[in-house]
Amino acid sequence: MQQAVVDKIKQLPEYHQLVKQRGRLAWQLSALMLAAYFGFILLVAFSPDFFKIVVWGQYTTIGFPLGVGIILLAFVLTGIYVYRANRHFDTLTQHIKKAVER
Amino acid sequence: MNRVLFGLLLWQAFPAFAQSGARERGSSAIVMFLIFVGATLAITWWAAGRTKTAKDFYSAGGGITGFQNGLAIAGDFMSAASFLGITALVYKQGYDGLIYAIGFLVGWPIIMFLMSERLRNLGRYTFADVAAYRFSQTPIRVFSAVAGLSVVLLYLIAQMVGAGALIQTLFGLSFELAVVIVGVLIIAYVTFGGMLATSWVQIIKAVLLLTGASCMAFGTLYLVGFSFDTLFKTAVDQHSKGMAIMYVGGLVSDPISAISLGIALMFGTAGLPHILMRFFTVPDAKEARKSVFYATGFIGYFYILTFIIGMGAVAFILGNPAYFNADGSMIGGDNMPAVHLAHALGGDLFLGFISAVAFATILAVVAGLTLAGAAAISHDLYANVINKQAGDRQEVLVSRVATVVLGLLAVLLGILFQKQNVAFMVGLAFTIAASATFPVLIMSMFWQRMTTRGALLGGWAGLLTATGMVILGPAVWVQVLGHDTAVVPYSNPALFSVSIAFLGIWAGSVLDHSKRATNERALFEAQFIRSQTGIGAEGASH
Numbered sequence: 001m002q003q004a005v006v007d008k009i010k011q012l013p014e015y016h017q018l019v020k021q022r023g024r025l026a027w028q029l030s031a032l033m034l035a036a037y038f039g040f041i042l043l044v045a046f047s048p049d050f051f052k053i054v055v056w057g058q059y060t061t062i063g064f065p066l067g068v069g070i071i072l073l074a075f076v077l078t079g080i081y082v083y084r085a086n087r088h089f090d091t092l093t094q095h096i097k098k099a100v101e102r
Numbered sequence: 103m104n105r106v107l108f109g110l111l112l113w114q115a116f117p118a119f120a121q122s123g124a125r126e127r128g129s130s131a132i133v134m135f136l137i138f139v140g141a142t143l144a145i146t147w148w149a150a151g152r153t154k155t156a157k158d159f160y161s162a163g164g165g166i167t168g169f170q171n172g173l174a175i176a177g178d179f180m181s182a183a184s185f186l187g188i189t190a191l192v193y194k195q196g197y198d199g200l201i202y203a204i205g206f207l208v209g210w211p212i213i214m215f216l217m218s219e220r221l222r223n224l225g226r227y228t229f230a231d232v233a234a235y236r237f238s239q240t241p242i243r244v245f246s247a248v249a250g251l252s253v254v255l256l257y258l259i260a261q262m263v264g265a266g267a268l269i270q271t272l273f274g275l276s277f278e279l280a281v282v283i284v285g286v287l288i289i290a291y292v293t294f295g296g297m298l299a300t301s302w303v304q305i306i307k308a309v310l311l312l313t314g315a316s317c318m319a320f321g322t323l324y325l326v327g328f329s330f331d332t333l334f335k336t337a338v339d340q341h342s343k344g345m346a347i348m349y350v351g352g353l354v355s356d357p358i359s360a361i362s363l364g365i366a367l368m369f370g371t372a373g374l375p376h377i378l379m380r381f382f383t384v385p386d387a388k389e390a391r392k393s394v395f396y397a398t399g400f401i402g403y404f405y406i407l408t409f410i411i412g413m414g415a416v417a418f419i420l421g422n423p424a425y426f427n428a429d430g431s432m433i434g435g436d437n438m439p440a441v442h443l444a445h446a447l448g449g450d451l452f453l454g455f456i457s458a459v460a461f462a463t464i465l466a467v468v469a470g471l472t473l474a475g476a477a478a479i480s481h482d483l484y485a486n487v488i489n490k491q492a493g494d495r496q497e498v499l500v501s502r503v504a505t506v507v508l509g510l511l512a513v514l515l516g517i518l519f520q521k522q523n524v525a526f527m528v529g530l531a532f533t534i535a536a537s538a539t540f541p542v543l544i545m546s547m548f549w550q551r552m553t554t555r556g557a558l559l560g561g562w563a564g565l566l567t568a569t570g571m572v573i574l575g576p577a578v579w580v581q582v583l584g585h586d587t588a589v590v591p592y593s594n595p596a597l598f599s600v601s602i603a604f605l606g607i608w609a610g611s612v613l614d615h616s617k618r619a620t621n622e623r624a625l626f627e628a629q630f631i632r633s634q635t636g637i638g639a640e641g642a643s644h
Contacts, residue, residue, distance in 0.1 A: 001628040001638045009631050019634055026215040033215075037208040038364060044201060045360035048350040051197065057331030059338055061348040064330070067200045067409070070208065071402040077211045078395045085219075085391060096635050 018092040029077045130454030138462050145302045149295035156497045157643050159296035160227035161382040164642035168389035172396025175380050177304030178470040182463045186437045192412020193439040196347025203405035209371030214394035219387035220547050220633040226640050229378040230482045233543050236625035237554040240487050245561050247482040249538040250375040253531045254475040260527040262516030265464040271434035272457040285513035288469045292505045300469045307466035314459040315407040321447035322414030336417035359593045366596035370532030373540030376474035385642035415439035418446050476504040526577035537564035537599035545607050550626040553619040556611025564603025571595030
């Protein structure tokens with residue numbers, strides 16, 4: 001990429017908005033996923049008795065809904081990112097591309 | 103030219119296979135498998151005509167859609183090891199199997215948020231394109247190729263040995279012949295059809311596997327009146343461990359190993375060369391992130407199914423003498439609960455279908471691995487280190503030769519390791535991916551101050567620590583080499599090796615005051631802008 005293009009993009013408010021907003025969303029969602037998963041792993045490692053809680057009927061322990069819940073959370077988080085990116089970040093990127101071509 | 107060679111290869115392989123296969127077991131498995139092979143070879147024929155340039159060969163011309171790539175990623179990632187292995191783990195240990203399954207999934211959101219779009223914007227064919235973007239090409243390419251090939255070969259050996267044993271049981275072929283058939287087919291797919299054929303093999307396989315697993319989970323739930331509690335009750339009543347199968351078991355006993363395993367599974371996924379390569383097959387960053395969304399959905403759904411199937415196997419296989427030898431061991435080995443459950447639920451026809459699906463699964467994963475290994479040799483080592491003047495045609499030729507060599511090597515290693523304990527190999531592959539490729543790749547995209555020296559120090563340190571600690575750990579030192587106690591007490595060392603890699607990258611970079619380092623830091627800005635906007639990124643060719 002030529003320095004002139006770099007300098008031009010750096011001056012665009014849309015570029016800074018894109019980097020800041022997308023970065024924030026990406027790290028927030030990552031933190032949520034990491035917290036959920038490593039929270040679960042720490043629970044497995046340090047508090048195995050927690051998994052003896054029966055939540056449904058006589059045999060369904062809490063581990064089953066918890067595990068399925070983490071899998072669903074992973075999917076929902078990716079969905080949130082795609083939704084935001086399609087609606088908002090792509091628009092910003094288009095603006096930047098147009099401004100560069102001009 | 104390609105198609106002529108391809109035809110010759112088929113002529114050689116087919117009759118031998120058809121004859122040897124028909125001898126034993128019910129013909130339904132063989133018929134369904136032959137349909138799959140026929141369809142995939144037809145696709146390879148079609149793809150061969152559209153695979154001419156290096157871009158076609160490595161990335162299918164960048165023309166795969168997000169949805170297709172999501173399915174292909176799922177097909178690349180859901181190996182026979184995870185289908186049969188996780189269900190077998192649930193069968194044996196109960197809930198612990200689900201802990202593993204979750205670990206295999208949770209890396210995907212991280213890949214989407216932090217990597218997928220940037221990878222697509224920066225790279226062309228391999229993850230090393232991104233890792234070496236602003237660094238000194240030769241040393242980074244060599245490191246990436248060594249780390250990538252280590253991961254690919256370990257994974258490949260585990261898949262080939264598993265494949266041989268599985269096909270031996272399901273189709274009644276000899277181990278060697280089974281491994282050779284896998285080798286010949288994947289050489290045909292990859293050499294002639296490149297990434298386009300590989301992608302479609304993976305897409306078809308993903309659809310088949312998801313369909314098969316859905317039917318099995320549905321059948322299981324149907325038998326228990328669609329009540330999870332009844333399913334778990336039936337399983338608990340059958341299992342020798344009783345209610346303990348619903349609790350956290352001994353598999354992840356000490357906290358260090360548990361956290362290490364979590365790190366290896368989560369970040370290892372984000373460092374697998376054959377998975378990372380898939381992000382270059384889509385036209386742009388938007389399709390790249392879409393593909394992870396679909397992949398996460400398919401893979402997550404699949405792992406929920408494996409838990410239900412594993413529990414179903416406990417409920418309906420355990421204690422049924424039809425599936426056990428006289429000495430109490432399971433017919434076909436410990437990895438077979440899912441296969442026997444297929445028979446219990448749907449008889450010979452459904453067993454045939456699931457057997458064919460398992461075979462298809464192996465082929466798709468092995469093809470993806472072989473292509474990634476060939477790309478590391480031809481693109482990273484040949485075209486960027488050995489012969490930097492190499493033209494497109496030369497590079498494609500080298501990649502085809504590398505594919506054939508890797509395919510033969512896979513066959514050879516599969517036979518060589520037949521009687522060895524290879525259970526540790528997939529774990530080691532994930533640990534190396536998490537400790538070597540992932541840290542270098544992610545830091546190169548996010549950290550301005552990183553330099554070539556930092557990448558090399560951290561990358562090699564991570565690679566060597568991971569390998570050394572696994573060899574000295576219980577999985578190899580005790581179970582393979584037969585020593586009494588392990589030098590390293592942890593079953594997984596990722597907590598240490600990943601930390602060492604990041605520490606090495608940091609130390610090597612901040613202590614680097616060379617002129618080259620200043621230049622590399624200055625190049626970060628343009629790299630960052632391209633990674634964010636996609637301006638200057640590789641487009642699709644058709």
